[in-house]
Amino acid sequence: MLSSQIKSNEIVFGSCNKDLLEEIIFYGIGLGADFVEIFIENADNSNVLAEEDFITSVSPSFGKGAGIRIFKDKKDGFVSTNDLTKHGLMRSVSQAIEMLDITDNKKRAVFHGLNKHRDYSLSKRKWINQVPSIHEISEKLLFSTKSLKKNNKIITRKGSYSRNLQEVIIASSDGTYVTDIRLHQTVGLNVIASEAQYRSSGSRRFGSSGMPDEFRLWDHEKAANDVFESSMNMLYADYVDAGQMPVVLANKFGGVIFHEACGHLLETTQIERGTTPFDKKLNEKIAHESVTAIDEGISEGSFGSLSVDDEGMEPEKSVLIKDGILKKFISDRAGELRTGHKRTGSGRRQNYSFAAASRMRNTYIAKGDYSKEDLINSISDGLYCKSMGGGSVGATGQFNFAVEEGYLIKNGKLTSPVKGATLIGEAKEVMPKISMCGNDLELAPGFCGSISGSVNVTVGQPHIKVDSITVGGR
Amino acid sequence: MNSREITTQISEAADSLNLKKWDYGASFSNDYSVQVDKGEAKQLKASQKQILTIRVWNQSNLVGITTTSDISDSGIKKALKQANIASDFGNKNESTEFSPLAKEPIKVNECKKRNPVGIKKLLTLLREAEVKLMESHEAIKSVPYNGLSESFFERVYANSDGAFRSYSKSQAVLYLYARAKEKNNKPRSSGSVKLGYGVDDIDIESCISEASNKTISHLNYSSIKTDKYLICFSPESFLTIINAFSSMFNARSILDGVSLSNKNSIGEKLSTEALNIYDDGLHEKNISSSPFDGEGTPTKRLCLVKRGKIDNFIHSESTARIFKTIPTGHAGLGSKVSVSTDWIVVEKSKEKYDLKTSLDHNSYEGEFVYIEELNAIHAGVRASQGSFSLPFDGWLYKNGKKISIESATVAGDIKYLLKNIVNIESTQEITTSGISPHIWVDELSITGDA
Numbered sequence: 001m002l003s004s005q006i007k008s009n010e011i012v013f014g015s016c017n018k019d020l021l022e023e024i025i026f027y028g029i030g031l032g033a034d035f036v037e038i039f040i041e042n043a044d045n046s047n048v049l050a051e052e053d054f055i056t057s058v059s060p061s062f063g064k065g066a067g068i069r070i071f072k073d074k075k076d077g078f079v080s081t082n083d084l085t086k087h088g089l090m091r092s093v094s095q096a097i098e099m100l101d102i103t104d105n106k107k108r109a110v111f112h113g114l115n116k117h118r119d120y121s122l123s124k125r126k127w128i129n130q131v132p133s134i135h136e137i138s139e140k141l142l143f144s145t146k147s148l149k150k151n152n153k154i155i156t157r158k159g160s161y162s163r164n165l166q167e168v169i170i171a172s173s174d175g176t177y178v179t180d181i182r183l184h185q186t187v188g189l190n191v192i193a194s195e196a197q198y199r200s201s202g203s204r205r206f207g208s209s210g211m212p213d214e215f216r217l218w219d220h221e222k223a224a225n226d227v228f229e230s231s232m233n234m235l236y237a238d239y240v241d242a243g244q245m246p247v248v249l250a251n252k253f254g255g256v257i258f259h260e261a262c263g264h265l266l267e268t269t270q271i272e273r274g275t276t277p278f279d280k281k282l283n284e285k286i287a288h289e290s291v292t293a294i295d296e297g298i299s300e301g302s303f304g305s306l307s308v309d310d311e312g313m314e315p316e317k318s319v320l321i322k323d324g325i326l327k328k329f330i331s332d333r334a335g336e337l338r339t340g341h342k343r344t345g346s347g348r349r350q351n352y353s354f355a356a357a358s359r360m361r362n363t364y365i366a367k368g369d370y371s372k373e374d375l376i377n378s379i380s381d382g383l384y385c386k387s388m389g390g391g392s393v394g395a396t397g398q399f400n401f402a403v404e405e406g407y408l409i410k411n412g413k414l415t416s417p418v419k420g421a422t423l424i425g426e427a428k429e430v431m432p433k434i435s436m437c438g439n440d441l442e443l444a445p446g447f448c449g450s451i452s453g454s455v456n457v458t459v460g461q462p463h464i465k466v467d468s469i470t471v472g473g474r
Numbered sequence: 475m476n477s478r479e480i481t482t483q484i485s486e487a488a489d490s491l492n493l494k495k496w497d498y499g500a501s502f503s504n505d506y507s508v509q510v511d512k513g514e515a516k517q518l519k520a521s522q523k524q525i526l527t528i529r530v531w532n533q534s535n536l537v538g539i540t541t542t543s544d545i546s547d548s549g550i551k552k553a554l555k556q557a558n559i560a561s562d563f564g565n566k567n568e569s570t571e572f573s574p575l576a577k578e579p580i581k582v583n584e585c586k587k588r589n590p591v592g593i594k595k596l597l598t599l600l601r602e603a604e605v606k607l608m609e610s611h612e613a614i615k616s617v618p619y620n621g622l623s624e625s626f627f628e629r630v631y632a633n634s635d636g637a638f639r640s641y642s643k644s645q646a647v648l649y650l651y652a653r654a655k656e657k658n659n660k661p662r663s664s665g666s667v668k669l670g671y672g673v674d675d676i677d678i679e680s681c682i683s684e685a686s687n688k689t690i691s692h693l694n695y696s697s698i699k700t701d702k703y704l705i706c707f708s709p710e711s712f713l714t715i716i717n718a719f720s721s722m723f724n725a726r727s728i729l730d731g732v733s734l735s736n737k738n739s740i741g742e743k744l745s746t747e748a749l750n751i752y753d754d755g756l757h758e759k760n761i762s763s764s765p766f767d768g769e770g771t772p773t774k775r776l777c778l779v780k781r782g783k784i785d786n787f788i789h790s791e792s793t794a795r796i797f798k799t800i801p802t803g804h805a806g807l808g809s810k811v812s813v814s815t816d817w818i819v820v821e822k823s824k825e826k827y828d829l830k831t832s833l834d835h836n837s838y839e840g841e842f843v844y845i846e847e848l849n850a851i852h853a854g855v856r857a858s859q860g861s862f863s864l865p866f867d868g869w870l871y872k873n874g875k876k877i878s879i880e881s882a883t884v885a886g887d888i889k890y891l892l893k894n895i896v897n898i899e900s901t902q903e904i905t906t907s908g909i910s911p912h913i914w915v916d917e918l919s920i921t922g923d924a
Contacts, residue, residue, distance in 0.1 A: 048563075049810060051730065057810035058563040060556045063543030065523075075514065080521040082543045092520075099518040099593045138563060156731040156858075192731060192858050199859045239861075242700045242885070242921035272511065273618035275653065353521055390853040394663070398881055400865045402853045422854055422863040422883050424921070426660075472863050472883030472921040 011066070011084040013042045013167050014125075018114050020086055021171040028070055028093045029111045029173055032102040035071035036093070036111075037172040037333070039310060040064075040084065041352040043164065048134060050141035050159040058134055065352035070096040074338050078355040114177035120307040121167065124181035128165060130212035131183065137161050140220060141187075147224035148191050153235065154228070156192035161185070161215065166351075168310070176312035184209050184303065184456050186445060189223055193231040200419070202231035203404070207303040207445030207456065214301065230387060230405050233417050240406060240418035240473035246382035247423065247466050248375045248409065252444035253388050255364050255459035257466075258293060259448070261399045261427040266295075266320050266328075267346075267358040268335025269451055277397055277428045278326055286326045287431035290368055293321040295330055297345060297361035303445030304361035304457040308345075311356050315345035320363075324432075332358040350453025357452035364460030368437025372463045375436050377412040383421060383471055384409050393427075400424045400472070422472035430469060438463035477502075477630040477640045480545060484528065487551045488634065493558060495531035497572060497633035499768050499807040500524070500545075507623035508596045510604050512616065515597055526550070527807050529570075530557040536564025539809040560809070568729075570811060573791040573801050576637040576770030586763075587626070588644045588672025596622045596673065600648075603678055607652055610686035613693055617685075619651035619665065624673055631770040631807075639766050646673045650685040656693055662878070664688035664847075664867060667906050669761040688846070691869070695878035698870055698922030704842040704896075705884065705918045706835045709820075709903040709910035711845045711866065716751065716818050717907060718855045718862065719888040723753075723778045723786070725793035726813035732858040734889065735784065737797065742784045745892040748827030751779035753788060755803065755816030759904045763817065768807035773816060776802050781823050788813055820910035822898040833897040833914045841872045843920060845884060860888045882922040891915050 011017050021038060028036035042064045049057035066089060067080045077096035081088055132140075141159040148157040163185050170178040186207035193200045204227050208214035249257055270276035278286055287293070297306045297315025308314055311333050318328050331339070332347035335358045347356035376384060389402030403421035407414045443460035475483070480500065488496050502524045509516045527541045528550075538561025540553040600622040608614050628642040651665030666684035670676040707715070721727035722735045722744075735742070755773040756763050766772050769791050777785045789797065790805035790813050806812035822829075835844060845868040854864040863885040869876045897914040 047809075054565060054567055055563050056565045056568070057808070058560045059539055059541070059809040060560055061541035062552070062556070063525075063541075065543060075516065075518070077518040077520075079519070080523070082522065082524055082545075095520050096518075099520060100515070101594065134560070134563060201856065201858055239885075242883075242919065244923055272516075274616045275618045353523065355517065355519070390850075394849060394865075397661075398865070400850050400853060400883065402863065420861055420863050420885060422865070422885070422921075424865060424881055424883055424923075426881070470881065470921065470923045472865075472885055474885050474919045 009086045011040055011169070017169060018177060021177065022114055023086070024089045024093060025111055025171065025173050027090055028097065029109050031097045032104055032108070033070045033072060033097060034109050035173050037069045037311065039067045039352055040169040042167040043351065045165065046134065046163045048137045048141060048161045050138070050145045052157055053142060053146060055138045055142065066092065067352040067355065068092045068096055069355050070100060071337065072100045072102050075100055076334060076355065080353040109173060111173045112175060114171055114175060116175040117177040118308070120178065120180040124183070127181065127183050127212045131163060132215050137215065140215070144189060144220035144224055147221050148189065148228055150228050153193045153195050154191050154231070155194045158190040159187070161187045170310065170312040172312060178308050178312040180308050182209065182306065183212060185215050187215060187218060189227045191227055191231045193235050195235060198235050200231045200234035200237070202227040202234070205445060208301050209303055209305050209456065211301045234405055234419055237417035237419040239420040240383065240471060242471060242473040244468050244470055246379045247469055247471070248379065248382070248384045249461070249464050249466065250386045251438065251440050251462050252442045253446065253459060254385060254464070255444065255461035256388050256401055256446065257423065258365050258461060259360060259363055259459045260393045260401055261425065261430055262293070263295065263360045263363050264393050265397060265427055266330055268329050268331045268339045268341050269357050271329065271339045272335065281326050284326055285324050287321050287324040288434050289324040290437050291321055291324050291431065291434050292319065292366040293364070294318065294366060295320055295360050295363045299362050302362045302443055302458045306361065309347045310349045311347035313343055313345040313347065315361060318344045330358045330360060332356055348452060348455045350455055354452040357450070359450060359452060359455050360448060360457050362443060362458040362460065364441060364443060365437060365462065365464060367439050367441040367462045370436050370438050372438050372440060375438060375463050375465045376409055376414060378436065378465065379409045380411055382409040384414055385423070397426050397428065399427065420473050424470040424472050430466060433467040433469070434464050435467050436465040475545070477628060481632045481638060483547065484550055485634070487554055491551070491554055491558065493530050493554060495634050496529060497631070498526060498528045500526045500630040501627060503625055503627035505623060505625045506590065506593055506596060507621055508593060508600050509621050510597070510600050513601055513605065518593055518597065520593070526553065528553045528557050530554060530561055532558060532561040532564070535569060536561050536566065537570045538562070538564055568792055570792050572633050572635055572637065573769040573771040575772060575801055576631070576633060578772050580639065580765045580772045586643050586671050588674065590624055590626060591673045596624065599673065599678060603648070603650060603682055607650055607682050607686055610682065611654065611690050613654040613656050614652045614686065614689060615655050616653050617650055618653050620649060622648050622673070629764065631766060631768070633770065637770050639770050641765055644672055645761055646670045646676055648676050648678060648681050650681055652685050652689040654689045654693055659693065662689060662692040662695065664692055669906055671761060692867065692878040695880045698879045698882050698920060700921045702917045703920050705915045706842055706844045707913045707915065708844065708846050709912060710905045710907070711848045712820060712910050712913045713818055713905060713908045714848045714851060715888070715891065716820065717815065718851050719857055719860070720815045721857045723784065723788055723815070724813050725787040725789045725797055728787065729793060729796065734860050739784050743782055744779060744784060744889065745782040746827060746829065746895050747781040747825060748822050748829050748898050749779055749782050749895060750777065750821045750823045752777050752819040753815045753817065754819045757817050757819060757909070759909065760817040767803045767805045769801065769805040769811065771801040771803040771805060773803040781825055788815060818908035821902060822900060822911060829897045830914070831897060834899060835912045839874060843879070844869045844871060862886060862888065879922065882920055885919045885921065891918065
């Protein structure tokens, strides 16, 4: 039950807005829209930055807005506004109708009212009072930056925290009426180490969704040790020699290779654009038989998890690749309309000012049978990528990503640290070369920027071996 | 409500909360954009947006900040209250004040605002551009990334000391990225971006021909052998590199320990005496120019590198005070004020210099790699360490032939790169991110898979 049943000429969060939303949707359908979707957001965010032993930035922000999407045939018009009054929302509908040049309103779609109400917010309203206060956050961040001060080679220490609390209302002409509250918290540590002409850096990010206590439970000492060790290991590292070689990618954020190399190409937006080599490959082998890959939004607390997507659909667990065979694409409403692939609860957007698009959630390669040592022992001359930086995929499927912490593998053993490595390849060619998967699957949080803005995701994998890949270096 | 009324509203709300010292920056915009797919409208978009950032100084002169999109009475009061609460956590070690230049007179050029053409015209123009691009060569099968947009916005800065600045402007952007494929070859892609104050200012035909020519020029491709090469950076790619390492000239980055420079680096020799670099936010070709920064300081042309040596750093109010100089108009309003470059202009100095002037990308007959565009900057640049490893689009010139390079990266160190500049061509070219001539650098590592 909603907290009140107020009939209002303006959207009121925490109240029932059914009548007003129905009126807006009826208005759009009456003007000839095939489909009307309204996404309304109330955001309350905080960012805190600690540098060295001081809090140097506290940035709260809040705001409200609506994104209205109208479909006519396979076209869509999207209008976003900060005006949440009835007048403002109707004006946005009119604008979208006008943009789509809808003049024929005789063939009307049918709207039976918002009869499918689901409220995911009830148990979450208390979150705002349970998340740590700025004071508590500041204190813990300062502890963590202090923990990074382990020797005089560390010249820069930073800790950052970000909290996004988002209350959403989603209503559409298929009767969907959803209310939800989302909470995302991330905390990151960064250091720069320096001695003489040598410089290195280290960073780690942690994140959760829907877990107000997670920051309190975060082990800042362990995180600080990890970042410090990484920067020290890399301080005197030589540049890696470029070339083709076998690599072992570590678990957790190593999964960015799958995210960038393959995951994006399995989003229906890429089919719509004609930019994925995997279109028409459903049920065909696209990867080594050791690879099973999953995208889901249901792992409790994971950074890419959600109760409901931004189009009002509960997320499903999608097995994208099973034993090397392509089984499914990641799809949203527009993707289903334009490509025929069923929605997977993956319609996501950064905020109300973006139309939802098919986006990854928690995406990972499933665990295999091997230990990390098995993978390394199988290589006589190669590279171990312990920590990955960011990456991107180009319009023709070429991807690249930076290796933040790398070690040479010689005769089955890890040897000297190396820096400056970039992994370069093409999904179609690399996927069949993932020949061994470890038994140590772990996930890591990250942000993914694409057509519908920056969304929180997790990437993940066990340790994996790629038989051969181009390593950029010096 | 206009920006003067909002300022009055904030002033009254601050008075009612007994907040004596405040400033704010705001942006109000209306944006319209279209995308097409093989002649059909794909997505049409319109947005109305308002963003208000308020800073409040408490009785201990510590600053707090809040950002909101709610400019109602209650929203502004809430923002002021939140900023006041946040001021309890203000940075005690580095105070922030109003810019001493926030009331300096500035000239705002009103002719930069155009009238909207409307979604229907945007759609018609983009449809026509897509058709022309696809018809320009049989190998071009689609234009998967395309868009035409127009934006109308107003930016405001005001403070409790009576400073008030506002300007409004329009901007239009066209981008066309084509995808070409020939039998038994991999698909190749390239494109072009054009900016103008309005849609009618954009040279659509040249955007189409540039996108077509670039894409087609990559159809004949080959792998490159991993080695060190003589490199010619296109104006666009050299500006990408300079912008990626602009922390070398950034006083904020220096204070934060993430710059390759330090407080004493003014005068440090970085490159050949032939190299001058300016930051010129007000340059007439800079479509995105702003007459003042986030703190209200007027934007100005500033020399960053003069005859190969670091000449100036870019500053906000607080970094300028620490460095005992004046703000340079490069601040971004925030809890921690950011500092960033506007519009880089690279030129060959008029002084004596020692360059290999025979290196000209139009006529040089020896072997070299031409880097047209650098990609994945966020992944491949370590600004605090000076290193980069970046994928690029470009060509290998060898034995009088030009062949597109398939999937390669260029890697190096920014200081090494600047020191190894062997020629700066005379002709500057205007790009979307600044102005530069072609720049030649010797002995940079390229990784390919040949």
